[in-house]
Amino acid sequence: MTPAPSTYREVAALIRDRIKRGEYPRGSALPLQEDLADEFGVTQSMVSRAIKTLAAEGVVQPIRGRRTIVTAIPPIHRNPSIRYSRAARERAGGKGAYDAEIRSLGLTPGVELRVERVIPPANVAEILGVSADEVSTVVRARVMTASDGETTTTTQLADSYIPLEIAADTVLEQDDEGVGGMVSRMAELGYAQVRVTESITGRPATAEEARALGISEDQHVYDVTHVGWSAEGRAVEVALHVMPQHMWILDSEFPCD
Amino acid sequence: MTPAPSTYREVAALIRDRIKRGEYPRGSALPLQEDLADEFGVTQSMVSRAIKTLAAEGVVQPIRGRRTIVTAIPPIHRNPSIRYSRAARERAGGKGAYDAEIRSLGLTPGVELRVERVIPPANVAEILGVSADEVSTVVRARVMTASDGETTTTTQLADSYIPLEIAADTVLEQDDEGVGGMVSRMAELGYAQVRVTESITGRPATAEEARALGISEDQHVYDVTHVGWSAEGRAVEVALHVMPQHMWILDSEFPCD
DNA sequence: GAGTGGTCTAGACCACAGA
């Protein structure tokens, strides 16, 4: 006999345990909120609230009009230290770090790219030292996905901004950046990046991000601002990454003298 | 005239805007939920839900039995790349990276340390290669605070585990680790760290963490697993950091060849 | 249109802090 829960946190804990024990397998639908409410002797509102907290944890994915799904894909590791070594890039067969990360989980990566000349966000303009009031950058906006054969999950939004002065009428405005990725192309254009800095914050997804990522507004994302610096100390690329927190583990590595 | 909100997200947006505009200053108390409810023409339950979403963002800090406070301290930067360079350590006057970070915001840092021999958590034991079933580590559990003169905020919980074999009956079991911090002391004992790795995940605070950090269970934390490696490739220290997400910005830096 | 999750009201009561 299940102990009767009396708070939504207790309800959430019960459901969380069942998921952990495999009673509700990854990718499957939870029972109806109505049925869970009956089972637990509480109202549907309360089950809804419980499920909302599980959604915030990234354990489940409630879908309005359909059902609540148990999150399917295990967390993906991201390691920018390795990402920017030439050796690691070559090891990945010129396909980029993301490909390798996804394939190592037995999933199929996908990327959708949109290239456009745009007015940059204010913070990006400031870092790049370009105007925030006019079309001064090229953005390469990527939507990155992972597929397990049945369902496709959006794992990351990555918007990469390059000053128009650098990118205009170059391969950087093309849809295919070729082997070695953008960093290699920029090096060939005389804007080699010798150093990258990253700044990570965490926050709930905006309504727009939630839609694009297929998550709820209660779920949190990492907001990574990535800056590539040339040897002269000039910022030549700013990339804004938005990644659902439950989908990623952020790894890094530093020497220590 | 304020537009009448009809959903808790709209209520949250209104309150968020007022905070941004400075109508409810940092560190001050919000009006009563009851009064806000009357003003907006909704129920107190609904205002409570709205405030809960603002708490999840880290914008406010509801305190049961008292009032809801607008979050006072701006985010603190953390940069482990700098943290582990000898030059940066010396620049900080031997007081450690945390001190410098807090003082640069005009705040006063504080640390409370408890040193104990303990059974390590399973994942720590695995990394260190010690037993998870017996007392095999020394933990240096730190509670780190920042004070603006009026109020003191807990900013981080940092539990550092060292194999008993290394730490037993050494200065590492003392309360004061001296100039240069633990890393320097371990180097003197023959366990110099040449490399550190970090793994970051985000999740809601546990009930216990929420209590210790003075935040709500709806707020998210960064969970940083930090490992120090010796030249022989042995893990000699594992530190678990728990940091409220709204209090921190995680910076890093990498060379790029 | 039926099914399912999301939210609202109105009112009640609980939990905790502080005088």
Next chain:
DNA sequence: CTGTGGTCTAGACCACTCG
């Protein structure tokens, strides 16, 4: 004990998806 935030119920209705 009072004040304040947190949550619950019961029922209703809305929003969205799918056949």
